[in-house]
């Protein structure tokens with residue numbers, strides 16, 4: 001038996017209705033907010049990610065699926081989509097057509113992480129990017145879009161955590177102050193944070209290791225080191241959120257795992273998820289275009305949601321959706337009548353009635369059992385009389401009643417019945 005790769009998940013037919021439910025809401029809300037979909041390759045040149053996400057992040061260091069293809073090029077299965085979107089925007093000159101871009105996407109991503117509840121090696125994200133503006137209204141717009149999605153999905157129990165990382169100047173200044181502070185406590189930090197100290201000290205701030213928490217709780221706060229434009233941007237963003245009825249929690253230690261962020265960062269956290277409590281997050285990335293050698297700064301902000309985590313929340317909340325079942329099952333008393341069975345099944349389908357038929361030449365009893373298992377509303381039975389006279393027996397599987405009808409009347413009967421339920 002060859003099994004699937006650890007950390008990947010087969011999404012089985014019985015799980016599909018909830019995926020479709022989520023996808024439908026994502027389409028609806030994206031349209032409502034005037035965002036257009038983009039579909040991008042699932043692999044890219046490695047540098048698309050290594051150059052932008054940050055050489056010292058866990059994502060680039062430990063989690064990327066990188067390989068050399070047969071031509072000797074270094075290729076990476078996308079671990080996130082923001083960098084790919086920026087690459088595509090530049091390559092396809094999208095900013096020449098419109099100076100503001102509203103883009104959304106949905107698709108699989110790959111991260112070599114330790115699998116656990118809500119953490120997979122292949123997972124799916126929905127994301128939205130608002131590119132071309134530094135206005136705080138755009139920061140709020142992205143969070144409002146996320147909230148609308150949660151409202152439409154019926155997810156109400158979650159927290160919005162926000163913070164600011166300021167502009168590059170403020171962040172650099174704060175980094176120095178932070179390093180100075182942490183240097184005095186380095187021996188007490190967790191081994192992981194000791195490594196981070198030299199490489200990516202800001203990431204120590206959102207460590208969950210108890211050894212780090214106390215030290216971090218006493219550390220200098222970035223808010224005290226922001227320059228005026230950074231502080232104003234943050235204050236304005238919060239004001240717009242408040243005005244639009246968004247409740248949020250400020251956490252000065254929220255940093256997030258990707259290095260391209262500046263100014264606003266945020267996460268959506270749910271009590272239903274356990275250790276991996278964040279089911280979405282994002283932030284501003286005003287310097288990302290320049291990392292692709294784009295000649296000018298293009299301010300942008302976006303976010304992404306983990307679909308598997310959204311589905312865990314919906315299931316924990318008790319959402320149960322019916323599978324899709326065909327309306328009719330066409331059965332026959334004799335395998336010789338299969339030609340008519342196929343013809344009638346096709347006729348039903350042409351009239352928008354979903355239908356399947358017996359393919360194993362089983363007894364009528366077995367076929368009726370199968371029809372019940374398939375949860376169809378009607379079984380159409382072709383017997384000797386029916387085959388010869390052009391009539392069929394229509395059995396209502398709910399109440400067991402049977403009637404003999406012409407084919408035309410059968411179609412009308414089923415269509416009327418469907419119209420009533």
Ligand code: HAM
Pocket residue numbers: 079080081082111113118119120121122123124125127128129257258278279280281282283284285301302303304305306307308309
């Ligand atoms: P991220 O926080 O790395 O952000 O991922 C966003 C969401 O993807 C997470 O909140 C989580 O729900 C889901 N996720 C991440 N890793 C896994 C995993 N191993 N298994 C299951 N779900 C996972 C980004 O990727 C940014 N590109 C978001 C963004 C868009 N920032 C600006 N624009």
